[in-house]
Amino acid sequence: MGFGNVSERRSAPPQVGVSVVILALGPKHSQISQNSDGDVPLNKPDMNNGDRSDRSRLWLPLVRRVKQPFLGDWALPGGGLRADRSLEQSAFAALESTTALHPRYLEQLYTFGDPERSHGGLPMVSIVYWALVGQGETAGFEEGDNVRWFPEDTLPPLAFDHREIVDYALTRLRSKIEYSDVATRLLGPTFTLRQLHDVYEAIDGKLVDLANFRRKILASGMLEDTGEKTREGRQRPATIYRYASERTPRISAPYAFDGGEVNAATVERDPVDDALSALMPSRPERRRHAEHAQ
Amino acid sequence: MGFGNVSERRSAPPQVGVSVVILALGPKHSQISQNSDGDVPLNKPDMNNGDRSDRSRLWLPLVRRVKQPFLGDWALPGGGLRADRSLEQSAFAALESTTALHPRYLEQLYTFGDPERSHGGLPMVSIVYWALVGQGETAGFEEGDNVRWFPEDTLPPLAFDHREIVDYALTRLRSKIEYSDVATRLLGPTFTLRQLHDVYEAIDGKLVDLANFRRKILASGMLEDTGEKTREGRQRPATIYRYASERTPRISAPYAFDGGEVNAATVERDPVDDALSALMPSRPERRRHAEHAQ
DNA sequence: GCAAAAGTGTTTATGATACACCCATGA
DNA sequence: TCATGGGTGTATCATAAACACTTTTGC
Numbered sequence: 019m020g021f022g023n024v025s026e027r028r029s030a031p032p033q034v035g036v037s038v039v040i041l042a043l044g045p046k047h048s049q050i051s052q053n054s055d056g057d058v059p060l061n062k063p064d065m066n067n068g069d070r071s072d073r074s075r076l077w078l079p080l081v082r083r084v085k086q087p088f089l090g091d092w093a094l095p096g097g098g099l100r101a102d103r104s105l106e107q108s109a110f111a112a113l114e115s116t117t118a119l120h121p122r123y124l125e126q127l128y129t130f131g132d133p134e135r136s137h138g139g140l141p142m143v144s145i146v147y148w149a150l151v152g153q154g155e156t157a158g159f160e161e162g163d164n165v166r167w168f169p170e171d172t173l174p175p176l177a178f179d180h181r182e183i184v185d186y187a188l189t190r191l192r193s194k195i196e197y198s199d200v201a202t203r204l205l206g207p208t209f210t211l212r213q214l215h216d217v218y219e220a221i222d223g224k225l226v227d228l229a230n231f232r233r234k235i236l237a238s239g240m241l242e243d244t245g246e247k248t249r250e251g252r253q254r255p256a257t258i259y260r261y262a263s264e265r266t267p268r269i270s271a272p273y274a275f276d277g278g279e280v281n282a283a284t285v286e287r288d289p290v291d292d293a294l295s296a297l298m299p300s301r302p303e304r305r306r307h308a309e310h311a312q
Numbered sequence: 313m314g315f316g317n318v319s320e321r322r323s324a325p326p327q328v329g330v331s332v333v334i335l336a337l338g339p340k341h342s343q344i345s346q347n348s349d350g351d352v353p354l355n356k357p358d359m360n361n362g363d364r365s366d367r368s369r370l371w372l373p374l375v376r377r378v379k380q381p382f383l384g385d386w387a388l389p390g391g392g393l394r395a396d397r398s399l400e401q402s403a404f405a406a407l408e409s410t411t412a413l414h415p416r417y418l419e420q421l422y423t424f425g426d427p428e429r430s431h432g433g434l435p436m437v438s439i440v441y442w443a444l445v446g447q448g449e450t451a452g453f454e455e456g457d458n459v460r461w462f463p464e465d466t467l468p469p470l471a472f473d474h475r476e477i478v479d480y481a482l483t484r485l486r487s488k489i490e491y492s493d494v495a496t497r498l499l500g501p502t503f504t505l506r507q508l509h510d511v512y513e514a515i516d517g518k519l520v521d522l523a524n525f526r527r528k529i530l531a532s533g534m535l536e537d538t539g540e541k542t543r544e545g546r547q548r549p550a551t552i553y554r555y556a557s558e559r560t561p562r563i564s565a566p567y568a569f570d571g572g573e574v575n576a577a578t579v580e581r582d583p584v585d586d587a588l589s590a591l592m593p594s595r596p597e598r599r600r601h602a603e604h605a606q
Numbered sequence: 607g608c609a610a611a612a613g614t615g616t617t618t619a620t621g622a623t624a625c626a627c628c629c630a631t632g633a
Numbered sequence: 634t635c636a637t638g639g640g641t642g643t644a645t646c647a648t649a650a651a652c653a654c655t656t657t658t659g660c
Contacts, residue, residue, distance in 0.1 A: 029394050029395070030395050031392060032395040034325060034437065098325060099425070100323050104425060105424075105425040105426070105437070129439050131402075132398045133396050133397065141395035143439075145437075210639090211639085211640090229624090229640075232639090234622085251631085252636085253630075253638040254630035256639060257640090522612090523614075523615095523650095523651090523652080526613070526614090545610080545611075546659035548612045548657035
């Protein structure tokens with residue numbers, strides 16, 4: 019299906035797709051050796067050891083491009099839209115098809131559509147989502163030659179404008195961590211205050227006073243004491259908390275995508291600050307693009 | 313151009329368009345009489361009188377649908393995408409084609425794409441922008457039978473999910489006014505602190521202590537004394553300020569759309585808080601939707 | 607001088623930060 | 634009992650809110 023000529027192509031609508039920035043907490047330094055082609059560390063973040071000092075950097079999975087342009091470069095996982103799927107479902111599907119990960123958080127980031135970004139190919143509008151994956155969510159994940167995890171601060175050159183997109187996702191995460199619960203989504207369902215504290219420090223470089231952090235978080239009421247205590251290490255056991263939003267039942271599931279080993283229903287929009295949570299579980303509708311054809 | 317059958321249509325990509333929520337400051341009560349069909353007040357907000365008490369509500373223009381579904385209902389201005397235009401340009405074009413308004417602020421709001429919203433017609437993804445129009449910007453604007461201004465709090469029934477979209481835009485405005493300069497974009501290029509104060513009160517219902525407001529705004533450094541004073545009324549003249557961002561020259565114009573009586577270059581993204589301002593004037597790229605086809 | 611709006615001062619409450627200190631546990 | 638991280642107390646500082654007060658103009 020080709021376009022007739024340049025001017026027809028220019029006035030035609032662009033292609034549309036979905037991409038996802040997936041973020042997870044990983045070790046500060048890779049434990050496995052460097053890779054053959056000189057790329058920076060790249061084993062997947064190990065989610066299951068209790069070693070605090072080594073769990074303090076954000077990692078994200080990228081896929082290698084197998085087509086021009088940017089053949090061989092790393093890019094964000096993505097996929098197409100389908101008329102019978104919500105954008106979130108499409109994002110989820112894109113995410114799943116490349117990484118088999120089940121996010122604990124998924125939110126729309128931004129829609130990129132500048133003609134310049136197409137780099138000579140078909141113009142493309144990308145609706146980008148960002149996702150947070152908790153610890154333990156990566157159990158079934160296998161890295162291949164075309165999918166690999168990278169630490170956020172040592173990314174390889176990325177295709178298209180994907181580098182800026184990643185940067186924007188990180189900016190959003192860093193901003194959102196200050197007034198919402200997103201940090202908890204990078205951990206498992208339960209965690210200690212120290213673990214949560216480490217997430218905060220990992221996300222925005224600077225050190226956070228642990229004593230004040232404790233008070234602030236506890237005062238915010240977003241955590242709930244599970245009644246349990248850690249039983250590791252040789253120190254005083256720490257209280258184990260859980261994110262308290264289970265109290266506030268979802269009005270409606272953000273999307274009905276359900277399957278896989280981890281329940282997709284655990285994926286939520288931010289209930290506090292993302293106004294869409296309140297507005298979006300909205301009612302059906304249809305909007306043909308004929309509004310300005312009065 | 314029809315689709316073959318239902319399942320083909322379902323797996324096909326949806327249509328894509330752009331819509332805009334346009335907001336401007338208007339009088340609290342309409343000065344002209346009610347409309348024939350019983351709709352709520354609807355003359356366009358008068359931007360040019362100095363009557364404070366009457367300048368305290370948000371208004372927005374809607375267009376009447378001339379097709380099914382929702383024929384005759386009011387809807388957001390919108391239009392199509394073109395491969396050779398940025399999303400902002402498309403938003404600007406949509407805005408212009410229906411209202412001839414020149415916004416002082418334009419920012420992407422959200423992309424809506426739930427299949428349910430299509431109400432039985434062709435599935436539609438809407439990339440929605442919101443715009444703020446300052447006083448005096450509406451000079452050349454003419455209302456027709458198919459375009460009309462409504463006060464934000466007495467909207468008629470809207471087509472599709474446009475009501476939720478408007479609500480979300482208002483939520484974003486109310487949130488953003490607290491940590492950015494958007495409020496100034498609803499006024500003219502210069503204004504008194506009292507006027508700005510009134511905008512704040514108009515936007516989020518509650519009263520704001522004028523003394524504290526004055527200190528806070530002034531301390532934020534976002535305003536600049538023009539050196540001029542008001543010379544109206546029979547009271548002490550007020551200092552006239554201007555938004556101080558002219559100091560901080562734009563790195564690059566958000567988009568190159570230039571034309572019409574008001575310079576489109578005055579449309580800016582929020583320079584402080586919208587991280588995209590820093591990231592988006594980014595470099596070209598192209599992203600075909602083939603990422604997950606490894 | 608008086609009304610009306612502009613603009614300043616001052617007190618109080620609230621929250622963030624820094625950091626000293628005590629507690630519970632395993633070895 | 635000591636090392637280690639868990640957890641609390643408290644003084645200090647910055648900011649927000651409340652509101653009394655002074656200033657400048659036109660009439």
